[in-house]
Amino acid sequence: MNSPLKTLMAAAAIALASLSGAALAQSYPTRPVTLMVPYPAGGLSDVIARSVNNTLGKQLGQPVVIENLGGASGSIAAQKVLNGASDGYTVFQGSPNELILAPLAIASIKFKSEDFRLVQMIATAQIAFLARKDFPASTVDEFLDQARKAAQQGRPLTYASVGPGSFYHLLGEHLSKVTGIPMVHVPYKGAAPAEQDLLASQVDFFLAPYGKKYDDMHKSGRVKVLAMLNSERLDNVKSYPAITESTQLKNFTFNI
Template identity: 35%
Template sequence: MKKLTLGLAAAITLALSGAAQAQAYPTRPVTMIVPFAAGGPTDIIARIVGEHMSKTLGQQIVVENVAGAGGTTGIARAMTSAPDGYTIAMGHLGTLSAAPSLYPGLKYDPIAGVQHIGLAGGTPILIVARTDFPPKDLKEFVAYAKANVDKVNQAHSGVGSVAWTTCTLLKGQLGLEKMNAVAYRGSAPALNDLVAKQVDFMCDQIPSVFPQVQANTIKAYAIASAERSPALPDVPTTKEAGLPEFQIEAWNGIVAPKGLPADVTAKLVDALDKALKDPATQKRLLDIGTVIPSATDRTPAGFAALIKRDADTLGPILAAAPK
């Protein structure tokens, strides 16, 4: 009922004075497009961060799930909408850094063609395997995989997914492009078959896999981030485990259409910053294994640099990957 009254009030105000829109952004709810189905890591981060941003902005941030084409449909929808700050989107490693190399007809340029707001959360990648897979640690895994490249089965959640992109990077670095890759429709079925010992290993984001690692239904070789995760303190980093070049994070960050007014951008950047400084929001993000972005990554410039860095890393490998 409150929502109804608020909505009606906002509607009447707007109808009476069309110019009100520019004066005090935001005067109505902001739509945050999440380019995936509800319930996944990107959606969860968007909702946790969005909830606190709503408090700062004084208007509800409404999450709208627009799934399709590896997330590029939703981002394209947001990037082609009016740059008024009422449509923003939560992009991620795949949609912003990997997509230009995977989708030739992409309708947005994630580096020069969008207004970056900032990084919302980093989700480290883990290399996980079935519990009875012979290698005991990462070094053994690398040796085993190289020696048995035609026997090992890698699972992933579809071409273009985070699990696929990051594992393609790993395989590219190790020269294992020929390894058998078993595609699943999403993370959950792939994980199910890993728990059921049907496939040997996969790479995936920490929010999806860490409950299984904690319960010992799968084992983790390493985490591909600079530091260990508080959610899984026993899992070594790739650097500690002897594969320092494999460093990749499936981050999520907010983008808006190009041409956003400077004051609107500033308000959104500020709201994101405040959300990430809030201890309660921080705790919720940390609980699912997310890394809170550094102060520089939270800024538009820092976020843009991150997108470019990962696009440069992934570009050549994805272009060369056997599909």
């Protein structure tokens, strides 16, 4: 689980692997390239894509157009890329979340991670422990005490994820297991819609890939950042406790 987020490019890698030396000498690309993002606009995956597409376009000499397609823990977008032509004009920005975990969790997914080839890693992400703004806790330990009390009263807390079988779903299940506190999973098509419901207090918490926007939301009182799932405080998030500073979750360290 503590593996780095891996950005895998599918169709472009297949095309490059099959091109002969003569074909490589031909002009490529001659038209825009599509960068497929397997979640709706507004989430961290989308932000990453929009931070690299212009630079990639300059290197290729053609525009790189982002297409967002969420659903089924990112597998709908992955399958669309696989079903398309292996001509290098559609590439997939993905991770083990879509290419390993989703096929294991969803029986209808038929592709395997081996169907994709890693071209380049472009990002890693820290995991933030986010709670709704009106949740009556300011630390992870206080949060768990409240969660335990709510479960005993028959009102288990709800947690968001980007889909069944996703890394964030497994994190929530693991949290429930290691604490012995029943919790209810609420899947979304991506981080952006999950975040919207967290902001609206429709879901209690979200173990989410951290972006600077959460720092702004925390400071403006729209969401609570209780901790980072790091082993120690890192320079860019020093104002937030590492999960190891809690009493009940000292070993709950993860990143992607």
